[in-house]
Amino acid sequence: MAHILFFLLAILCIGAIAGFILSRNQAYSALFVILAFVCTAGLFAMADAPFVAVVQIIIYAGAIMVLFIFVIMMIDIKKGLSPEKKRWITAASVGLGLILLLELLFAVKKIPGGAAAESLGAPSRLGEVLFTKYLYPFEITSVLIIAALVGAMVLMKKQENE
Amino acid sequence: MIPTHYYFVLSIILFFLGIVAFFVKKDLVTMFLAVEVMLNAANLALVAFARSAADVDGQIIIFFIITVAAAEAAIGLAIILHIYRRKKTIKTEDINLLKG
Numbered sequence: 001m002a003h004i005l006f007f008l009l010a011i012l013c014i015g016a017i018a019g020f021i022l023s024r025n026q027a028y029s030a031l032f033v034i035l036a037f038v039c040t041a042g043l044f045a046m047a048d049a050p051f052v053a054v055v056q057i058i059i060y061a062g063a064i065m066v067l068f069i070f071v072i073m074m075i076d077i078k079k080g081l082s083p084e085k086k087r088w089i090t091a092a093s094v095g096l097g098l099i100l101l102l103e104l105l106f107a108v109k110k111i112p113g114g115a116a117a118e119s120l121g122a123p124s125r126l127g128e129v130l131f132t133k134y135l136y137p138f139e140i141t142s143v144l145i146i147a148a149l150v151g152a153m154v155l156m157k158k159q160e161n162e
Numbered sequence: 163m164i165p166t167h168y169y170f171v172l173s174i175i176l177f178f179l180g181i182v183a184f185f186v187k188k189d190l191v192t193m194f195l196a197v198e199v200m201l202n203a204a205n206l207a208l209v210a211f212a213r214s215a216a217d218v219d220g221q222i223i224i225f226f227i228i229t230v231a232a233a234e235a236a237i238g239l240a241i242i243l244h245i246y247r248r249k250k251t252i253k254t255e256d257i258n259l260l261k262g
Contacts, residue, residue: 006164010172017179017199026191033195036176040202047169047209052221056205059228064198064235071239072191075246120213121221129218130225141229148233155240 006046013039026072030065037061049121169210176203190242190252194235201231 016036023029037060045053130138180200187193205224212220246252 002164006168010168013172014175014179017176017183020195020199021179021183021186026189029192029195033199036199037202040176040206043169043172043206044209046164047213049209049212049221049224052205052209052224055225055228059232060198060202064232067235067239068191068195071243074243075191075252120216120218125218126221130222133219134222137226141226144233145229148236152236152240155237155244 002046006043009039009042009046013043026075027069030068030072033068034061034065037065051121051123051126166210166214169206173203173207173210176200176206188254190245190254190257191239193254194238194242198231198235201227 013036016032016039020029020032020036023032038057041053041056041061044050044056177200180196180203183196183199184193187196205227208220208224208227212218242252245257249257251257
């Protein structure tokens with residue numbers, strides 16, 4: 001069972017990257033990369049790293065890729081998306097939404113009452129190591145983020161002599 | 163229980179595809195996406211190592227990689243937008259100011 005899931009995710013991931021390489025449209029490329037990241041998150045979850053999988057989906061597939069898509073939106077691409085709305089896309093999105101709903105309901109039903117079993121990548125253990133052994137790198141990371149924030153703002157500032 | 167070397171093989175394939183994408187693509191945003199794919203392949207290898215060593219440190223390093231990737235994406239995309247504002251293009255063959 002686990003092997004089937006692994007190969008399914010692996011093939012989907014490689015296929016998504018292949019689609020990313022073959023796609024001519026930048027927006028489609030970004031969406032293919034998001035699919036690959038979601039598949040990788042599934043692989044993380046299978047390798048005893050559930051918290052890393054969640055972070056991968058929220059930060060990578062969520063925040064960073066949305067940033068990319070915003071930039072693709074601002075840059076004028078020659079070949080845009082076709083304006084007419086396809087019917088099967090609507091049907092597919094409704095179907096996928098229903099699947100997600102069922103999944104969430106299933107997950108809510110399966111929440112255990114007692115304490116969860118301590119696995120390798122359990123959030124409590126990760127937090128313990130992050131805030132003891134890796135406390136200084138963690139604090140230095142905040143300086144890095146501030147530097148990136150200020151750098152991005154300075155880069156995008158309108159200059160008078162332009 | 164999936165053997166660790168399966169993860170390594172997949173990670174290597176993903177890294178290879180990322181490199182191919184980096185060299186095949188001709189515009190800056192997609193090349194930048196290829197870099198993210200390569201970072202992701204490295205993350206996959208780190209998760210596999212963390213599991214095989216039964217040590218949580220590999221997963222901690224992934225958090226730092228993701229943070230650095232976020233900072234890198236913010237700065238890199240700002241630079242790309244800046245180039246687009248000045249030259250009205252993001253194709254790599256049109257950005258040849260440093261070409262000898």
